[in-house]
Amino acid sequence: MPTVAVLDMNGKEVEKIDLSEAIFGIEPNKSVMLHMVKNYLANQRQGTQSALTRAEVSGGGKKPWRQKGTGRARQGSTRAPQWTHGGIVFAPKPRDYSYTVNKKVRRLAMKSAFSSKVQDNELVVLDSIALDEYKTKTMAAMLKAVGSEKKALIVLSEKNDKIVASVANIPGVKTAFVNTLNVYDILNADKFIVVKDAVAQIEEVYA
Numbered sequence: 370m371p372t373v374a375v376l377d378m379n380g381k382e383v384e385k386i387d388l389s390e391a392i393f394g395i396e397p398n399k400s401v402m403l404h405m406v407k408n409y410l411a412n413q414r415q416g417t418q419s420a421l422t423r424a425e426v427s428g429g430g431k432k433p434w435r436q437k438g439t440g441r442a443r444q445g446s447t448r449a450p451q452w453t454h455g456g457i458v459f460a461p462k463p464r465d466y467s468y469t470v471n472k473k474v475r476r477l478a479m480k481s482a483f484s485s486k487v488q489d490n491e492l493v494v495l496d497s498i499a500l501d502e503y504k505t506k507t508m509a510a511m512l513k514a515v516g517s518e519k520k521a522l523i524v525l526s527e528k529n530d531k532i533v534a535s536v537a538n539i540p541g542v543k544t545a546f547v548n549t550l551n552v553y554d555i556l557n558a559d560k561f562i563v564v565k566d567a568v569a570q571i572e573e574v575y576a
Contacts, residue, residue, distance in 0.1 A: 370394060371487050375494045375565055380514030383496050386565070388487065389572045397481040397488070405470065405478035405552040414466040423448050423456025480575060482555040493517070493562045500531040508535045512542065515562065522558035524550065526566035547571055 371388040388394065423429070429448030436443055450458045486492040493515050500507060512521060520541035525532060528546070536542045543554060547570040555561055563571070 373487070373492060373494050375496050376515055377496050378498065378511045378514065380511075380516070386494065386568070388568070389576070392480050392572055392575050393483050393487045393492075395480055395484045397485040398477055399481075401474055401478045402481050402485070402552055402556065405475065406556065408468065408470050409551055409553040412467040416464045416466050418461045419463055420457040420460035422460045423450060425460075426454065426456045428454070476575060478552045479550065479555075482552045483571070483575075486555065486561040491559065491561055493560055494568060495562060495564050497566075498523075498525070498529070498532055498564060500529070500535060503531050503534050505535050505538050508532070508542075509539055512539070512560075512562075515560070517542075517560035517562065519559040520557065521560040521562055522554050524561070524563040524567045524571075526564050526570055547574060 370390045371394045372385055373388060374382045375384045375386055377383050423446070426448045429446035429452075431447075433444045433447055434441065444452075446452075446455075448455045450456055483492075495515070498511070512518075521543075523532070523536060523542065523544045525544060525546055533544045536544055543558070545554060547567055550571075
């Protein structure tokens with residue numbers, strides 16, 4: 370059973386807690402995590418790209434020159450793809466790139482992501498995050514105290530506008546809630562920072 374230290378906002382250890390073996394202590398399945406990352410990125414694509422085919426561009430109704438006898442290559446329209454202002458070959462059209470993944474696969478991928486952060490010592494559990502005002506400087510100092518100098522994902526147990534707004538201006542730092550977590554954000558973060566109450570919620574959701 371994995372055991373991690375619980376830190377305060379100054380980076381000092383206040384206690385130790387045991388994490389669920391079934392959620393934070395499994396052998397990470399890399400192929401499943403890769404599958405979920407690809408799914409997440411595909412679902413983010415807008416799919417709004419569009420270009421005109423030769424059937425949709427204007428003009429080109431008249432044959433440029435007669436078929437034979439000119440010495441030039443035969444042409445049927447000035448809007449063929451090889452002409453300037455002609456249509457696009459295999460023009461991209463709006464489409465939906467999103468697809469769904471089996472629920473069991475999603476759960477295994479999340480558990481694998483949690484466990485990989487524990488194995489790589491990139492999981493930081495905080496006792497709590499207390500802010501009396503909107504203060505980016507305070508959050509930046511907290512991140513530095515817990516050893517997060519690069520990209521970080523802060524998981525909160527409940528909505529807190531002061532915390533969300535205070536880290537919004539810090540490059541590479543994102544906030545999330547237990548019900549909005551995804552494999553991509555977890556793996557993309559150098560430090561996975563979770564409030565102690567959120568740890569209990571994660572274990573309850575993925576038990």
